[in-house]
Amino acid sequence: MINGLKRLVNWIIHTQIWLSIFRQGWPNTERNRILTILNTCLFHLHPLKVRTSGLKVKYTFCLGGISMFLFIVETITGVLLMFYYRPTVEYAYQDMKDLEFAVTFGLFLRNMHRWAAHGMVLTVILHMCRVFYTGAYKPPREYNWCVGVVLLVLTLLLSFTGYLLPWDQLAFWAVTVGTNMAKATPIMGAEGPFHILSEMSDMCFYLRGSVNISENTLLRFYVLHCIALPLAAVVLMSIHFWRVRKDGGISGPL
Amino acid sequence: MESGDKKLTVDIIDKPARRGLLLIIGWVGFLFFSLVAGLLTTVDFFKPKVIFGPSSRFKAGFPDEYLVGKVSTRWMKEKGVWIIRTERGIYAFLAICRHLGCIPDWVEEEHLFKCPCHGSNYNLEGDVVGGPAPSPLFRVVVSYAPDGQLVIDKSIKEDRVGVREKGQFFLPV
């Protein structure tokens, strides 16, 4: 019995399929472990060696990693929501109701998307605090801090654009108030200091795609929320992670 | 012979230099204008050219349908305006809070327009008597149609003291 199992395993790990996926042997020697990391797409994102100080949970609290994890949760639940959500004035609210009452696990999906969104805003801010308190923003990591700031802004914009999508009273008035603030922008806002643009061409108009919140606004926010902003976030996160390694790995204790 | 030789040398050195300058000017100009044109086109792309929505002018019935001393909420839901009749005439407010754009409520008992979002209060003149709003409610144009009905035009609005109580913003009855 045991022998049969061993023979089976031996046969499996010598098939062409197995060998084409895992190009190195079992990771039980130093050499094979290194090769495993180098040859595996997901593993190679990690450095071959990390400082033990960087592994201490209390140094990073894993906050960057948790932010990344929550973003992945957002992407998966978000894409699933997109199968049932139509961004039009006629259907948006109705589709939210259908998601809650008719779609299998729809309510769970919505709640997961919402809680992960709140969670991500929280962990990104805490991650920024961690980086600040460990002094990890100092050279050579100042560039990565700036990439991080853009990531923070993207996270907040994702939350803001997502907020309109349910198209209920809360969403409508929250975004009315939120976009109205753009009118107070200096020069570019219709009511701001030194304004030069009219209500039909100021920042607020570009945000809304009309004078008031409308079909245009819903579509705009939907495209931004589901395509433009997540794409930008993915690109910047790639740069962010790449830079963590190029800057010499996680910073050491002060 | 000698002088001719000299001239030839000068020409050869001179020409490429001048051509180089022209090339630089050409390229810089070309890149600059493509950049500006590209930028302006992109900005313009995001500005909708046609906006669909209800007309901002509408007929609001006959003046007699409005009671003296009352704020009428008859057109609130459909058109977002209050029509107010005093002893002297009729004026209309745009029902948009001047703080950040919510819709205030007319509260008859307190004789105030009260905004649910952050608590701005306006009196019957449209002036702010409480809350964060920085300016008074907008008044809009009130006039007569040929058949004697009121016509409200929301596209022209006014909030300046001294201008908002007169002319097209106030219809004597």
Ligand code: HEM
């Ligand atoms: C950092 C990432 C994201 C944040 C912070 C975020 C935030 C939000 C929020 C706050 C809502 C309103 C949820 C509700 O009221 O139930 C929402 C809705 C939605 N999001 Fe996201 N989102 C993110 C990523 C994504 C991604 C990557 C996609 C798709 C590719 C997506 C697709 C959607 C859709 C279709 C809705 C409407 C359905 C609904 O409201 O339940 N989201 N998002």
Ligand code: HEM
């Ligand atoms: C979507 C948002 C973000 C994600 C997914 C993310 C992810 C990460 C991850 C996984 C790390 C590795 C170390 C750790 O987990 O702490 C890291 C490091 C770092 N992050 Fe972020 N981050 C985000 C936002 C930010 C923000 C807002 C800032 C600062 C304004 C920032 C600045 C940095 C810096 C300077 C490092 C290097 C830290 C060190 O070497 O100790 N990041 N980030």
Ligand code: FES
């Ligand atoms: S929008 Fe009316 S008080 Fe803020």
